[in-house]
Amino acid sequence: MVHGEEITLSAKGHSDVIDITERVAKIVRASGVREGLVAVHVTGSTASITTIECEPALVADFRDLLERLAPSDKPTRHGDTWGDDNGFSHLRASLMGPGITVPVRAGRLVLGTWQQIVLVDHDNRPRERQAFVQVVGE
Amino acid sequence: MVHGEEITLSAKGHSDVIDITERVAKIVRASGVREGLVAVHVTGSTASITTIECEPALVADFRDLLERLAPSDKPTRHGDTWGDDNGFSHLRASLMGPGITVPVRAGRLVLGTWQQIVLVDHDNRPRERQAFVQVVGE
Amino acid sequence: MVHGEEITLSAKGHSDVIDITERVAKIVRASGVREGLVAVHVTGSTASITTIECEPALVADFRDLLERLAPSDKPTRHGDTWGDDNGFSHLRASLMGPGITVPVRAGRLVLGTWQQIVLVDHDNRPRERQAFVQVVGE
Numbered sequence: 010m011v012h013g014e015e016i017t018l019s020a021k022g023h024s025d026v027i028d029i030t031e032r033v034a035k036i037v038r039a040s041g042v043r044e045g046l047v048a049v050h051v052t053g054s055t056a057s058i059t060t061i062e063c064e065p066a067l068v069a070d071f072r073d074l075l076e077r078l079a080p081s082d083k084p085t086r087h088g089d090t091w092g093d094d095n096g097f098s099h100l101r102a103s104l105m106g107p108g109i110t111v112p113v114r115a116g117r118l119v120l121g122t123w124q125q126i127v128l129v130d131h132d133n134r135p136r137e138r139q140a141f142v143q144v145v146g147e
Numbered sequence: 148m149v150h151g152e153e154i155t156l157s158a159k160g161h162s163d164v165i166d167i168t169e170r171v172a173k174i175v176r177a178s179g180v181r182e183g184l185v186a187v188h189v190t191g192s193t194a195s196i197t198t199i200e201c202e203p204a205l206v207a208d209f210r211d212l213l214e215r216l217a218p219s220d221k222p223t224r225h226g227d228t229w230g231d232d233n234g235f236s237h238l239r240a241s242l243m244g245p246g247i248t249v250p251v252r253a254g255r256l257v258l259g260t261w262q263q264i265v266l267v268d269h270d271n272r273p274r275e276r277q278a279f280v281q282v283v284g285e
Numbered sequence: 286m287v288h289g290e291e292i293t294l295s296a297k298g299h300s301d302v303i304d305i306t307e308r309v310a311k312i313v314r315a316s317g318v319r320e321g322l323v324a325v326h327v328t329g330s331t332a333s334i335t336t337i338e339c340e341p342a343l344v345a346d347f348r349d350l351l352e353r354l355a356p357s358d359k360p361t362r363h364g365d366t367w368g369d370d371n372g373f374s375h376l377r378a379s380l381m382g383p384g385i386t387v388p389v390r391a392g393r394l395v396l397g398t399w400q401q402i403v404l405v406d407h408d409n410r411p412r413e414r415q416a417f418v419q420v421v422g423e
Contacts, residue, residue: 011320011422013390044149046186046248046283048322048386053397054338061241062192066224067234074217074238079350086342096343100350103337107400110186110248110322110386112281114151119279121191124245141395143388145283145322145421146149182287184324184386184421199379200330204362205372212355212376248324248386250419252289257417259329262383283421284287 012040013143020056020130020138023081024072024101028063029140030125033111034118036142043116045146050108052139055098055132057105063125075101081133098131105129113146150178151281158194158268158276161219162210162239166201167278168263171249172256174280181254183284188246190277193236193270195243201263213239219271236269243267251284288316289419296332296406296414299357300348300377304339305416306401309387310394312418319392321422326384328415331374331408333381339401351377357409374407381405389422 014036018027029049037047049058061071078101085096111126112119120126130138152174156165167187175185187196199209216239223234249264250257258264268276290312294303305325313323325334337347354377361372387402388395396402406414 013320013388044151044281046184046281046322048388050386050388050395052395052400054336054400059241060192060245062225062237064225064228066228067237070223070225070234071238071241074242078216078354085346087338087340087346090340090342096346099338099343100347103335103347104350104381105242106244106382106385107336108385108387109244109246110188111246112151112186112188112279114279114281119188119190119281124190124192141388141390143320143322143390143395182289182419184322184419197379198330198383200363200375202363202366204366205375208361208363208372209376209379212380216354243380244382247382247384248326249384250289250324250326250417252417252419257326257328257419262328262330 010042010147011145016140018138021135022130022132024075025130026068027128028125029128033126033142037113037144040144042113042144042146045113046110047113048108048110048143050141051128055095055102056138057102057129058108060124061127062123063127095133098133101131148180148285149283154278156276159273160268160270162213163268164206165266166263167266171264171280175251175282178282180251180282180284183251184248185251186246186248186281188279189266193233193240194276195240195267196246198262199265200261201265233271236271239269286318286423287421292416294414297411298406298408300351301406302344303404304401305404309402309418313389313420316420318389318420318422321389322386323389324384324386324419326417327404331371331378332414333378333405334384336400337403338399339403371409374409377407
Protein backbone atom coordinates (compact mmCIF):
# COMPACT_ATOMS: atom_id res chain seq x y z
CA MET A 10 0.00 0.00 0.00
CA VAL A 11 1.41 3.38 -1.04
CA HIS A 12 -0.09 6.80 -0.39
CA GLY A 13 1.58 10.13 -1.18
CA GLU A 14 0.68 13.77 -0.76
CA GLU A 15 2.47 17.02 -1.38
CA ILE A 16 2.43 19.68 1.29
CA THR A 17 3.00 23.37 0.63
CA LEU A 18 4.03 25.94 3.20
CA SER A 19 5.25 29.51 3.45
CA ALA A 20 8.81 29.78 4.72
CA LYS A 21 10.84 32.83 5.65
CA GLY A 22 14.29 31.56 4.62
CA HIS A 23 17.62 31.87 6.46
CA SER A 24 17.15 28.41 7.96
CA ASP A 25 13.62 29.10 9.12
CA VAL A 26 12.40 25.99 10.99
CA ILE A 27 8.77 24.89 10.50
CA ASP A 28 7.14 22.07 12.45
CA ILE A 29 5.36 19.75 10.00
CA THR A 30 4.77 16.81 12.36
CA GLU A 31 1.00 17.17 12.41
CA ARG A 32 0.76 17.47 8.65
CA VAL A 33 2.84 14.33 8.21
CA ALA A 34 0.80 12.47 10.84
CA LYS A 35 -2.41 13.46 9.08
CA ILE A 36 -1.15 12.04 5.78
CA VAL A 37 -0.17 8.82 7.57
CA ARG A 38 -3.70 8.57 8.96
CA ALA A 39 -5.22 9.28 5.54
CA SER A 40 -3.07 6.53 4.02
CA GLY A 41 -4.63 3.78 6.11
CA VAL A 42 -1.14 2.33 6.61
CA ARG A 43 -0.79 0.79 10.06
CA GLU A 44 2.75 -0.62 9.81
CA GLY A 45 5.36 0.81 7.46
CA LEU A 46 7.51 3.82 6.64
CA VAL A 47 6.95 7.44 5.77
CA ALA A 48 9.52 9.33 3.71
CA VAL A 49 9.44 13.11 3.99
CA HIS A 50 11.39 14.77 1.19
CA VAL A 51 11.73 18.44 0.32
CA THR A 52 11.79 19.25 -3.39
CA GLY A 53 14.39 21.94 -3.90
CA SER A 54 18.09 22.36 -3.31
CA THR A 55 18.00 24.99 -0.54
CA ALA A 56 16.01 23.23 2.19
CA SER A 57 16.25 20.18 4.45
CA ILE A 58 14.16 17.92 6.62
CA THR A 59 15.30 16.83 10.09
CA THR A 60 13.95 16.31 13.62
CA ILE A 61 14.40 18.70 16.53
CA GLU A 62 12.81 19.58 19.87
CA CYS A 63 10.94 22.41 18.22
CA GLU A 64 11.05 25.18 20.84
CA PRO A 65 12.15 28.75 19.98
CA ALA A 66 15.38 28.86 21.98
CA LEU A 67 16.76 25.68 20.46
CA VAL A 68 15.62 26.71 17.00
CA ALA A 69 17.64 29.94 17.42
CA ASP A 70 20.65 27.89 18.58
CA PHE A 71 20.33 25.63 15.55
CA ARG A 72 20.21 28.60 13.17
CA ASP A 73 23.33 29.98 14.91
CA LEU A 74 25.09 26.65 14.36
CA LEU A 75 24.28 26.68 10.64
CA GLU A 76 25.44 30.31 10.43
CA ARG A 77 28.78 29.28 11.95
CA LEU A 78 29.19 26.24 9.69
CA ALA A 79 28.14 27.93 6.44
CA PRO A 80 28.03 31.72 7.00
CA SER A 81 25.51 33.68 4.97
CA ASP A 82 27.96 36.55 4.45
CA LYS A 83 30.85 34.44 3.17
CA PRO A 84 31.27 34.84 -0.63
CA THR A 85 30.76 31.68 -2.69
CA ARG A 86 31.79 30.67 -6.18
CA HIS A 87 28.13 29.87 -6.82
CA GLY A 88 27.25 33.48 -6.00
CA ASP A 89 30.13 34.93 -8.02
CA THR A 90 29.24 32.77 -11.02
CA TRP A 91 25.46 33.07 -11.12
CA GLY A 92 24.78 36.31 -9.28
CA ASP A 93 22.74 34.41 -6.68
CA ASP A 94 23.36 35.30 -3.07
CA ASN A 95 22.16 31.98 -1.73
CA GLY A 96 25.30 29.84 -1.97
CA PHE A 97 25.20 29.33 1.79
CA SER A 98 21.63 28.01 1.49
CA HIS A 99 22.71 25.30 -0.92
CA LEU A 100 25.67 24.34 1.26
CA ARG A 101 23.51 23.90 4.36
CA ALA A 102 20.97 21.88 2.37
CA SER A 103 23.52 19.50 0.87
CA LEU A 104 25.24 18.99 4.22
CA MET A 105 22.00 18.11 6.04
CA GLY A 106 20.33 16.22 3.21
CA PRO A 107 16.87 16.50 1.64
CA GLY A 108 14.79 14.13 3.71
CA ILE A 109 14.22 11.60 6.45
CA THR A 110 12.35 8.31 6.73
CA VAL A 111 10.37 7.59 9.89
CA PRO A 112 8.78 4.27 10.93
CA VAL A 113 4.99 4.01 11.22
CA ARG A 114 3.68 1.68 13.93
CA ALA A 115 0.01 1.09 14.74
CA GLY A 116 -0.84 3.97 12.40
CA ARG A 117 1.35 6.46 14.24
CA LEU A 118 4.74 8.07 13.66
CA VAL A 119 7.48 6.55 15.82
CA LEU A 120 8.88 9.73 17.43
CA GLY A 121 10.03 10.76 20.88
CA THR A 122 7.90 13.14 22.93
CA TRP A 123 10.20 16.09 22.22
CA GLN A 124 11.08 15.08 18.68
CA GLN A 125 9.28 16.97 15.92
CA ILE A 126 9.68 16.67 12.14
CA VAL A 127 10.68 20.02 10.68
CA LEU A 128 11.36 21.59 7.34
CA VAL A 129 14.37 23.90 7.43
CA ASP A 130 14.27 26.53 4.68
CA HIS A 131 17.81 27.75 4.14
CA ASP A 132 17.10 30.11 1.23
CA ASN A 133 17.77 33.84 1.46
CA ARG A 134 14.22 35.06 0.89
CA PRO A 135 10.66 34.09 1.83
CA ARG A 136 9.15 31.54 -0.52
CA GLU A 137 6.59 28.78 -0.93
CA ARG A 138 8.04 25.36 -0.17
CA GLN A 139 6.91 21.93 -1.28
CA ALA A 140 7.64 18.67 0.47
CA PHE A 141 6.42 15.26 -0.61
CA VAL A 142 5.24 12.77 1.99
CA GLN A 143 5.18 9.14 0.83
CA VAL A 144 3.75 6.39 3.05
CA VAL A 145 4.55 2.75 2.26
CA GLY A 146 3.30 -0.24 4.26
CA GLU A 147 0.29 -2.35 5.09
CA MET B 148 5.67 -7.54 4.30
CA VAL B 149 6.50 -5.30 7.26
CA HIS B 150 8.27 -6.27 10.45
CA GLY B 151 9.36 -3.88 13.21
CA GLU B 152 11.14 -4.20 16.51
CA GLU B 153 12.35 -1.72 19.10
CA ILE B 154 15.85 -2.07 20.47
CA THR B 155 16.99 -0.67 23.80
CA LEU B 156 20.56 -0.01 24.81
CA SER B 157 22.58 1.70 27.50
CA ALA B 158 24.49 4.72 26.24
CA LYS B 159 27.05 6.91 27.99
CA GLY B 160 26.27 10.21 26.28
CA HIS B 161 28.65 12.87 24.91
CA SER B 162 28.35 11.34 21.43
CA ASP B 163 28.99 7.80 22.60
CA VAL B 164 29.05 5.54 19.53
CA ILE B 165 27.43 2.09 19.78
CA ASP B 166 27.61 -0.54 17.04
CA ILE B 167 24.10 -1.90 16.43
CA THR B 168 24.77 -3.68 13.13
CA GLU B 169 24.25 -7.18 14.51
CA ARG B 170 21.02 -6.24 16.24
CA VAL B 171 19.67 -4.72 13.04
CA ALA B 172 20.79 -7.75 11.01
CA LYS B 173 19.04 -10.06 13.46
CA ILE B 174 15.77 -8.16 13.07
CA VAL B 175 16.12 -8.35 9.29
CA ARG B 176 16.56 -12.13 9.57
CA ALA B 177 13.56 -12.40 11.92
CA SER B 178 11.45 -10.43 9.44
CA GLY B 179 11.79 -13.00 6.69
CA VAL B 180 12.27 -10.14 4.21
CA ARG B 181 14.69 -11.11 1.44
CA GLU B 182 14.54 -7.97 -0.71
CA GLY B 183 13.60 -4.57 0.68
CA LEU B 184 14.60 -1.79 3.00
CA VAL B 185 15.32 -1.39 6.68
CA ALA B 186 14.84 1.98 8.37
CA VAL B 187 16.72 2.51 11.63
CA HIS B 188 15.35 5.47 13.58
CA VAL B 189 16.25 6.70 17.06
CA THR B 190 13.35 8.00 19.14
CA GLY B 191 14.57 11.08 20.94
CA SER B 192 15.99 14.46 20.03
CA THR B 193 19.55 14.03 21.33
CA ALA B 194 20.80 11.03 19.34
CA SER B 195 21.51 10.04 15.74
CA ILE B 196 22.03 7.01 13.53
CA THR B 197 24.83 6.85 10.94
CA THR B 198 27.45 4.47 9.56
CA ILE B 199 31.14 4.45 10.44
CA GLU B 200 34.13 2.13 10.42
CA CYS B 201 33.56 1.38 14.09
CA GLU B 202 37.08 1.21 15.51
CA PRO B 203 38.09 3.14 18.65
CA ALA B 204 40.55 5.61 17.08
CA LEU B 205 38.08 6.77 14.44
CA VAL B 206 35.27 6.92 16.98
CA ALA B 207 37.44 9.26 19.08
CA ASP B 208 38.14 11.36 15.98
CA PHE B 209 34.43 11.57 15.22
CA ARG B 210 33.62 12.70 18.76
CA ASP B 211 36.34 15.36 18.42
CA LEU B 212 34.74 16.56 15.18
CA LEU B 213 31.34 16.91 16.84
CA GLU B 214 32.94 18.72 19.75
CA ARG B 215 34.48 21.22 17.33
CA LEU B 216 31.26 21.71 15.38
CA ALA B 217 28.94 22.00 18.39
CA PRO B 218 31.05 22.42 21.55
CA SER B 219 29.64 21.01 24.77
CA ASP B 220 30.90 24.00 26.80
CA LYS B 221 29.42 26.70 24.58
CA PRO B 222 26.34 28.28 26.21
CA THR B 223 23.05 27.86 24.33
CA ARG B 224 19.74 29.67 24.45
CA HIS B 225 18.13 26.28 25.04
CA GLY B 226 20.25 25.86 28.17
CA ASP B 227 19.66 29.43 29.38
CA THR B 228 15.90 29.09 28.87
CA TRP B 229 15.22 25.64 30.26
CA GLY B 230 18.13 25.03 32.60
CA ASP B 231 19.18 21.99 30.57
CA ASP B 232 22.86 21.67 29.81
CA ASN B 233 22.36 19.55 26.74
CA GLY B 234 21.83 22.18 24.05
CA PHE B 235 24.89 20.87 22.21
CA SER B 236 23.36 17.37 22.17
CA HIS B 237 20.27 18.62 20.39
CA LEU B 238 22.34 20.57 17.87
CA ARG B 239 24.44 17.55 16.95
CA ALA B 240 21.34 15.38 16.65
CA SER B 241 19.47 17.79 14.38
CA LEU B 242 22.52 18.31 12.18
CA MET B 243 23.12 14.58 11.67
CA GLY B 244 19.48 13.51 11.54
CA PRO B 245 17.55 10.77 13.37
CA GLY B 246 17.94 7.76 11.10
CA ILE B 247 19.14 5.98 8.01
CA THR B 248 17.59 3.55 5.53
CA VAL B 249 19.67 0.63 4.29
CA PRO B 250 18.82 -1.76 1.43
CA VAL B 251 18.23 -5.46 2.20
CA ARG B 252 19.35 -7.91 -0.48
CA ALA B 253 19.09 -11.70 -0.25
CA GLY B 254 18.13 -11.30 3.40
CA ARG B 255 21.25 -9.32 4.28
CA LEU B 256 22.11 -5.68 4.92
CA VAL B 257 23.88 -4.02 2.00
CA LEU B 258 26.94 -2.62 3.78
CA GLY B 259 30.65 -2.36 3.07
CA THR B 260 33.07 -4.54 5.03
CA TRP B 261 34.16 -1.64 7.23
CA GLN B 262 30.79 0.05 7.40
CA GLN B 263 28.86 -0.47 10.62
CA ILE B 264 25.47 0.95 11.65
CA VAL B 265 25.84 2.94 14.86
CA LEU B 266 23.72 4.85 17.31
CA VAL B 267 25.38 8.07 18.45
CA ASP B 268 24.11 9.25 21.82
CA HIS B 269 24.84 12.97 22.07
CA ASP B 270 23.19 13.59 25.43
CA ASN B 271 25.15 14.84 28.47
CA ARG B 272 24.48 11.89 30.78
CA PRO B 273 24.20 8.10 30.59
CA ARG B 274 20.72 6.92 29.65
CA GLU B 275 18.67 4.13 28.11
CA ARG B 276 18.13 4.64 24.41
CA GLN B 277 15.43 3.30 22.12
CA ALA B 278 15.70 2.86 18.39
CA PHE B 279 13.02 1.43 16.12
CA VAL B 280 13.99 -0.90 13.30
CA GLN B 281 11.38 -1.28 10.55
CA VAL B 282 11.86 -3.77 7.71
CA VAL B 283 9.72 -3.45 4.55
CA GLY B 284 9.93 -5.76 1.54
CA GLU B 285 9.18 -9.23 0.25
CA MET C 286 7.25 -4.87 -5.60
CA VAL C 287 10.99 -4.57 -4.96
CA HIS C 288 13.71 -4.04 -7.53
CA GLY C 289 17.39 -3.40 -6.76
CA GLU C 290 20.50 -2.76 -8.80
CA GLU C 291 24.08 -1.94 -7.93
CA ILE C 292 25.80 0.88 -9.76
CA THR C 293 29.56 1.21 -10.10
CA LEU C 294 31.43 4.38 -10.92
CA SER C 295 34.93 5.79 -11.00
CA ALA C 296 35.51 8.52 -8.43
CA LYS C 297 38.48 10.78 -7.87
CA GLY C 298 38.28 11.15 -4.11
CA HIS C 299 38.67 14.30 -1.95
CA SER C 300 34.89 14.76 -1.90
CA ASP C 301 34.52 14.37 -5.65
CA VAL C 302 30.84 14.92 -6.50
CA ILE C 303 29.25 12.71 -9.18
CA ASP C 304 25.72 13.20 -10.51
CA ILE C 305 23.91 9.84 -10.48
CA THR C 306 20.37 11.13 -11.00
CA GLU C 307 19.96 9.60 -14.46
CA ARG C 308 21.27 6.22 -13.34
CA VAL C 309 18.86 6.18 -10.42
CA ALA C 310 15.96 7.29 -12.66
CA LYS C 311 16.77 4.50 -15.10
CA ILE C 312 16.63 1.88 -12.33
CA VAL C 313 13.30 3.31 -11.19
CA ARG C 314 11.98 2.95 -14.75
CA ALA C 315 13.33 -0.61 -15.00
CA SER C 316 11.61 -1.50 -11.73
CA GLY C 317 8.13 -0.83 -13.06
CA VAL C 318 7.30 0.88 -9.75
CA ARG C 319 4.91 3.81 -10.28
CA GLU C 320 4.37 4.85 -6.66
CA GLY C 321 6.88 4.18 -3.91
CA LEU C 322 10.34 4.95 -2.61
CA VAL C 323 13.88 4.59 -3.85
CA ALA C 324 16.75 4.24 -1.38
CA VAL C 325 20.21 5.14 -2.67
CA HIS C 326 22.94 3.81 -0.40
CA VAL C 327 26.70 3.86 -0.87
CA THR C 328 28.53 0.76 0.34
CA GLY C 329 31.71 1.93 2.02
CA SER C 330 32.65 4.15 4.94
CA THR C 331 34.29 7.02 3.03
CA ALA C 332 31.48 8.23 0.78
CA SER C 333 28.02 9.79 1.04
CA ILE C 334 24.85 10.38 -0.94
CA THR C 335 23.06 13.74 -0.93
CA THR C 336 21.30 16.16 -3.27
CA ILE C 337 22.77 19.37 -4.67
CA GLU C 338 22.35 21.77 -7.56
CA CYS C 339 25.10 20.01 -9.43
CA GLU C 340 26.95 22.88 -11.13
CA PRO C 341 30.75 23.24 -10.90
CA ALA C 342 30.92 26.45 -8.84
CA LEU C 343 28.64 25.13 -6.12
CA VAL C 344 30.38 21.76 -6.13
CA ALA C 345 33.68 23.60 -5.47
CA ASP C 346 32.02 25.57 -2.66
CA PHE C 347 30.71 22.34 -1.14
CA ARG C 348 34.15 20.74 -1.22
CA ASP C 349 35.55 23.88 0.46
CA LEU C 350 32.92 23.55 3.19
CA LEU C 351 33.87 19.92 3.87
CA GLU C 352 37.54 20.89 3.91
CA ARG C 353 36.79 23.52 6.57
CA LEU C 354 34.67 21.14 8.67
CA ALA C 355 37.01 18.13 8.46
CA PRO C 356 40.37 19.26 7.03
CA SER C 357 42.32 16.72 5.01
CA ASP C 358 45.64 17.86 6.51
CA LYS C 359 44.59 17.61 10.16
CA PRO C 360 46.13 14.53 11.83
CA THR C 361 43.66 11.92 13.09
CA ARG C 362 43.91 9.10 15.61
CA HIS C 363 42.64 6.80 12.86
CA GLY C 364 45.62 7.79 10.71
CA ASP C 365 48.12 7.53 13.57
CA THR C 366 46.80 4.11 14.55
CA TRP C 367 46.38 2.43 11.17
CA GLY C 368 48.75 4.36 8.93
CA ASP C 369 45.84 5.38 6.71
CA ASP C 370 45.74 9.00 5.64
CA ASN C 371 42.00 9.05 5.08
CA GLY C 372 40.69 9.81 8.55
CA PHE C 373 39.10 13.00 7.22
CA SER C 374 37.26 10.93 4.58
CA HIS C 375 35.60 8.79 7.24
CA LEU C 376 34.65 11.84 9.29
CA ARG C 377 32.93 13.53 6.38
CA ALA C 378 31.12 10.31 5.48
CA SER C 379 29.81 9.67 8.99
CA LEU C 380 28.70 13.28 9.39
CA MET C 381 26.73 13.32 6.12
CA GLY C 382 25.46 9.75 6.26
CA PRO C 383 25.49 6.90 3.72
CA GLY C 384 22.26 7.40 1.81
CA ILE C 385 19.00 9.12 1.05
CA THR C 386 15.46 7.94 0.27
CA VAL C 387 13.49 9.74 -2.43
CA PRO C 388 9.78 9.35 -3.23
CA VAL C 389 8.73 7.91 -6.60
CA ARG C 390 5.52 9.32 -8.08
CA ALA C 391 4.02 8.31 -11.42
CA GLY C 392 7.22 6.39 -12.15
CA ARG C 393 9.45 9.43 -11.65
CA LEU C 394 11.77 10.69 -8.93
CA VAL C 395 10.26 13.52 -6.88
CA LEU C 396 13.04 16.12 -7.20
CA GLY C 397 13.24 19.85 -7.78
CA THR C 398 14.47 21.16 -11.12
CA TRP C 399 17.88 22.05 -9.70
CA GLN C 400 18.12 19.14 -7.30
CA GLN C 401 20.34 16.28 -8.41
CA ILE C 402 21.22 13.06 -6.57
CA VAL C 403 24.99 12.82 -6.13
CA LEU C 404 27.55 10.45 -4.75
CA VAL C 405 30.29 12.26 -2.82
CA ASP C 406 33.52 10.28 -2.67
CA HIS C 407 35.51 11.56 0.30
CA ASP C 408 38.42 9.12 0.07
CA ASN C 409 42.00 10.30 -0.51
CA ARG C 410 42.62 8.46 -3.79
CA PRO C 411 40.75 7.57 -6.99
CA ARG C 412 38.73 4.37 -6.68
CA GLU C 413 35.77 2.39 -7.96
CA ARG C 414 32.63 3.05 -5.96
CA GLN C 415 29.51 0.97 -5.53
CA ALA C 416 26.09 2.24 -4.59
CA PHE C 417 22.96 0.15 -4.25
CA VAL C 418 19.64 1.47 -5.51
CA GLN C 419 16.56 -0.23 -4.06
CA VAL C 420 13.07 0.61 -5.33
CA VAL C 421 10.03 -0.40 -3.25
CA GLY C 422 6.42 0.26 -4.22
CA GLU C 423 3.61 -0.68 -6.55
